[in-house]
Amino acid sequence: MKKMMELALGIVTSVGGFLEIGSITTAAQGGAIFGFKLVWAVLLGGLCVAFLVEQSGRLAAVSGHTIPDAIRERFGFNYYLFLLAVLALVTLLVLGSEIGGVCVALEMATGVRFQWWALAVALLMWLIIWKGTFSVVEYGTSILGLVTLCFVAGAVVLHPPWKQVAAGAVPTLPSHDRLRYWFIAVSILGASVSPYLMFFYSAGAVEDEWKEDYVAVNRFIAGTGMGFGTLISVAVLVVAALVFLPRGIQVDHYSQLGLILRDAFGAWGFWLVVASLFVACLGAAMEVTLELAYMVAQGFGWNWSENQPPKEEARFSLTYTAFIVLGALLVAVGIDPLRLTIFSMALTAATLPVAIVPFLFFMNDSDYVGEHTNSWFSNVVVVAIIGLAFVLAVVTIPLEIFGGG
Amino acid sequence: MDLVRDCLDKQLVDRHGRRMGRVDGIVIEIGGDAQPRVASVEVGVVTQVSRLHPRLGRFAARLARRWGKAAGDPYRIPWSQITATGVNVTAGVEAEKTPAFAWEKWLRAKVVGRIPGA
Numbered sequence: 001m002k003k004m005m006e007l008a009l010g011i012v013t014s015v016g017g018f019l020e021i022g023s024i025t026t027a028a029q030g031g032a033i034f035g036f037k038l039v040w041a042v043l044l045g046g047l048c049v050a051f052l053v054e055q056s057g058r059l060a061a062v063s064g065h066t067i068p069d070a071i072r073e074r075f076g077f078n079y080y081l082f083l084l085a086v087l088a089l090v091t092l093l094v095l096g097s098e099i100g101g102v103c104v105a106l107e108m109a110t111g112v113r114f115q116w117w118a119l120a121v122a123l124l125m126w127l128i129i130w131k132g133t134f135s136v137v138e139y140g141t142s143i144l145g146l147v148t149l150c151f152v153a154g155a156v157v158l159h160p161p162w163k164q165v166a167a168g169a170v171p172t173l174p175s176h177d178r179l180r181y182w183f184i185a186v187s188i189l190g191a192s193v194s195p196y197l198m199f200f201y202s203a204g205a206v207e208d209e210w211k212e213d214y215v216a217v218n219r220f221i222a223g224t225g226m227g228f229g230t231l232i233s234v235a236v237l238v239v240a241a242l243v244f245l246p247r248g249i250q251v252d253h254y255s256q257l258g259l260i261l262r263d264a265f266g267a268w269g270f271w272l273v274v275a276s277l278f279v280a281c282l283g284a285a286m287e288v289t290l291e292l293a294y295m296v297a298q299g300f301g302w303n304w305s306e307n308q309p310p311k312e313e314a315r316f317s318l319t320y321t322a323f324i325v326l327g328a329l330l331v332a333v334g335i336d337p338l339r340l341t342i343f344s345m346a347l348t349a350a351t352l353p354v355a356i357v358p359f360l361f362f363m364n365d366s367d368y369v370g371e372h373t374n375s376w377f378s379n380v381v382v383v384a385i386i387g388l389a390f391v392l393a394v395v396t397i398p399l400e401i402f403g404g405g
Numbered sequence: 406m407d408l409v410r411d412c413l414d415k416q417l418v419d420r421h422g423r424r425m426g427r428v429d430g431i432v433i434e435i436g437g438d439a440q441p442r443v444a445s446v447e448v449g450v451v452t453q454v455s456r457l458h459p460r461l462g463r464f465a466a467r468l469a470r471r472w473g474k475a476a477g478d479p480y481r482i483p484w485s486q487i488t489a490t491g492v493n494v495t496a497g498v499e500a501e502k503t504p505a506f507a508w509e510k511w512l513r514a515k516v517v518g519r520i521p522g523a
Contacts (some may be wrong), residue, residue: 063492064492065416065492069416072414072427073414073415073416073492074414076413076414076456077414077429077453077456077457078456078457079455080414081457123464130520130522130523131522213468232410269480299427300426300453301416301417301424301425301426301429302424302426302509303423303424303425303509304424309523310517310520310522311513311517311518311523313509313510314510314512314513314517314518315509315512317517318512318516318517319522354465367491367492368492
């Protein structure tokens, strides 16, 4: 019974927590400029992340250790510190994007410029994390996050040509803007396959005290949760393709996002977008914050848990406080949230190799996962993802320069 | 036991299972004709930084002597108190009373404890 409940909650978490500023904007841009042609990138990203998240959860359930733990233990202090420096920098930009997303939602609702909201949003996040427990952060935002299903409803209401949507699952080159096409494809992949998501998931499994008998539960949650989540991203892309493409709107300003559901739901559509953006980005901002602090605390072996009062873990709670301040500053100084998002999603794709290569080692290490080591099939998939990650890492920066505009 | 694989960088927990840092270094005594002997494990920023580069380590040691909260960083735990258990390493000490918790206690008293709701 307890497990059924957790299963249900786990899937709600993955569905309600899937969308964030990165997946919304990259999918919306993809649909607005290239119609259904980039559906494959969303699906590929979802498939990769489902595999990696399943492995993160399995590692944590069997060993009680998270990915940063295992990286420090198996690859040593220097590699860990290198990874921390790279990921913390990129993840901090992602945090800025998420806080920016919350602020954009508030600007859309009130008309007050986004940067004025940064400190208020930072304070709200900090209060929830400071006073709340892991369940409050995880389930609270995820259950409210189910509002993002409005994109799926919107896609259905608009009666898209399903055959063409399905055809987008197979990559084809567009006749125009090829560099832009690849840049958005890379951003979509970076938005879905982000290291912070896997690291956070493994820490969550430890916070929720998963044990070895959760291996099956974990597999089910990772598969269905990420599957449904990917479906919502596809829905965003489909709606954008139907609404923006015919009107020539390229989503180069975040205020255009407010129009995305108007054809489907009229005036209500605007408020559904505002609510979705607010909840999804607030949830993601808190998860990213915690993940940054987890990554530091775990690597150095400090006491960490979102379930203990801050004074039981002073270093951990000050670390997340500092990250919230830094993330909010990025928004408060007025950096455009849309540009920051696109930039940080592509950069995330560039960091994937350093974060994913270690999986191949500890997912085959019986000291960690006991008899639950990767099957040959999972290993083949991880090797393929690593190959993809290396390609992304090499092409991202040139694409950022030539195709980002 | 393989020292680097099974001990170095492992999560160090105290006798109550409380996380108290990681095995940042291992001290081995080599003297005369006697066999090399594992003397202790080290915990602390100075040891961590030394692993990046010895010169950085000396610099960190100077800073630690000047500003550090932990007397005698790096903190050494005698090997006799260490047991490696699976993916963790247990030290038969009380984490709160060791220099490994000096910064934690200082921050708790001076900063976090003063913020409401902590």
